[in-house]
Amino acid sequence: MMKKNINELSLIVDLAYEVGIEHILAKNVGLILKKVDEEQRLFSCNDRAVPKEVIEHIEKAKSKAKSYNIPLNVSPLELKPVPICIALPVESCYFTWDGYVSPCDSLAHLDLSLIHI
Numbered sequence: 001m002m003k004k005n006i007n008e009l010s011l012i013v014d015l016a017y018e019v020g021i022e023h024i025l026a027k028n029v030g031l032i033l034k035k036v037d038e039e040q041r042l043f044s045c046n047d048r049a050v051p052k053e054v055i056e057h058i059e060k061a062k063s064k065a066k067s068y069n070i071p072l073n074v075s076p077l078e079l080k081p082v083p084i085c086i087a088l089p090v091e092s093c094y095f096t097w098d099g100y101v102s103p104c105d106s107l108a109h110l111d112l113s114l115i116h117i
Contacts, residue, residue: 002040
């Protein structure tokens with residue numbers, strides 16, 4: 001979830017319903033590689049106030065997901081420890097903001113051209 005696409009979260013729920021997705025995991029920008037990534041994150045350690053419109057978009061998406069009977073897990077909007085990755089890389093996939101697909105959000109940002117087999 002990013003500032004520039006949080007308003008599309010409920011549309012993702014519609015799309016998931018239309019194509020038969022069984023579970024949605026909406027994550028915050030977690031890996032900051034560029035200044036633009038920092039500018040697009042929904043919250044940071046320095047600015048703990050979450051804008052009201054962000055909360056409204058999330059609540060709208062949760063309501064829609066509930067009506068479709070699709071579990072929607074949204075990453076917390078505050079910092080707190082997480083003991084284990086809640087994604088199941090064998091049963092799920094991760095889409096980056098620019099359309100890249102990966103089995104895991106941690107792998108989605110690797111430069112695979114550097115791997116030689």
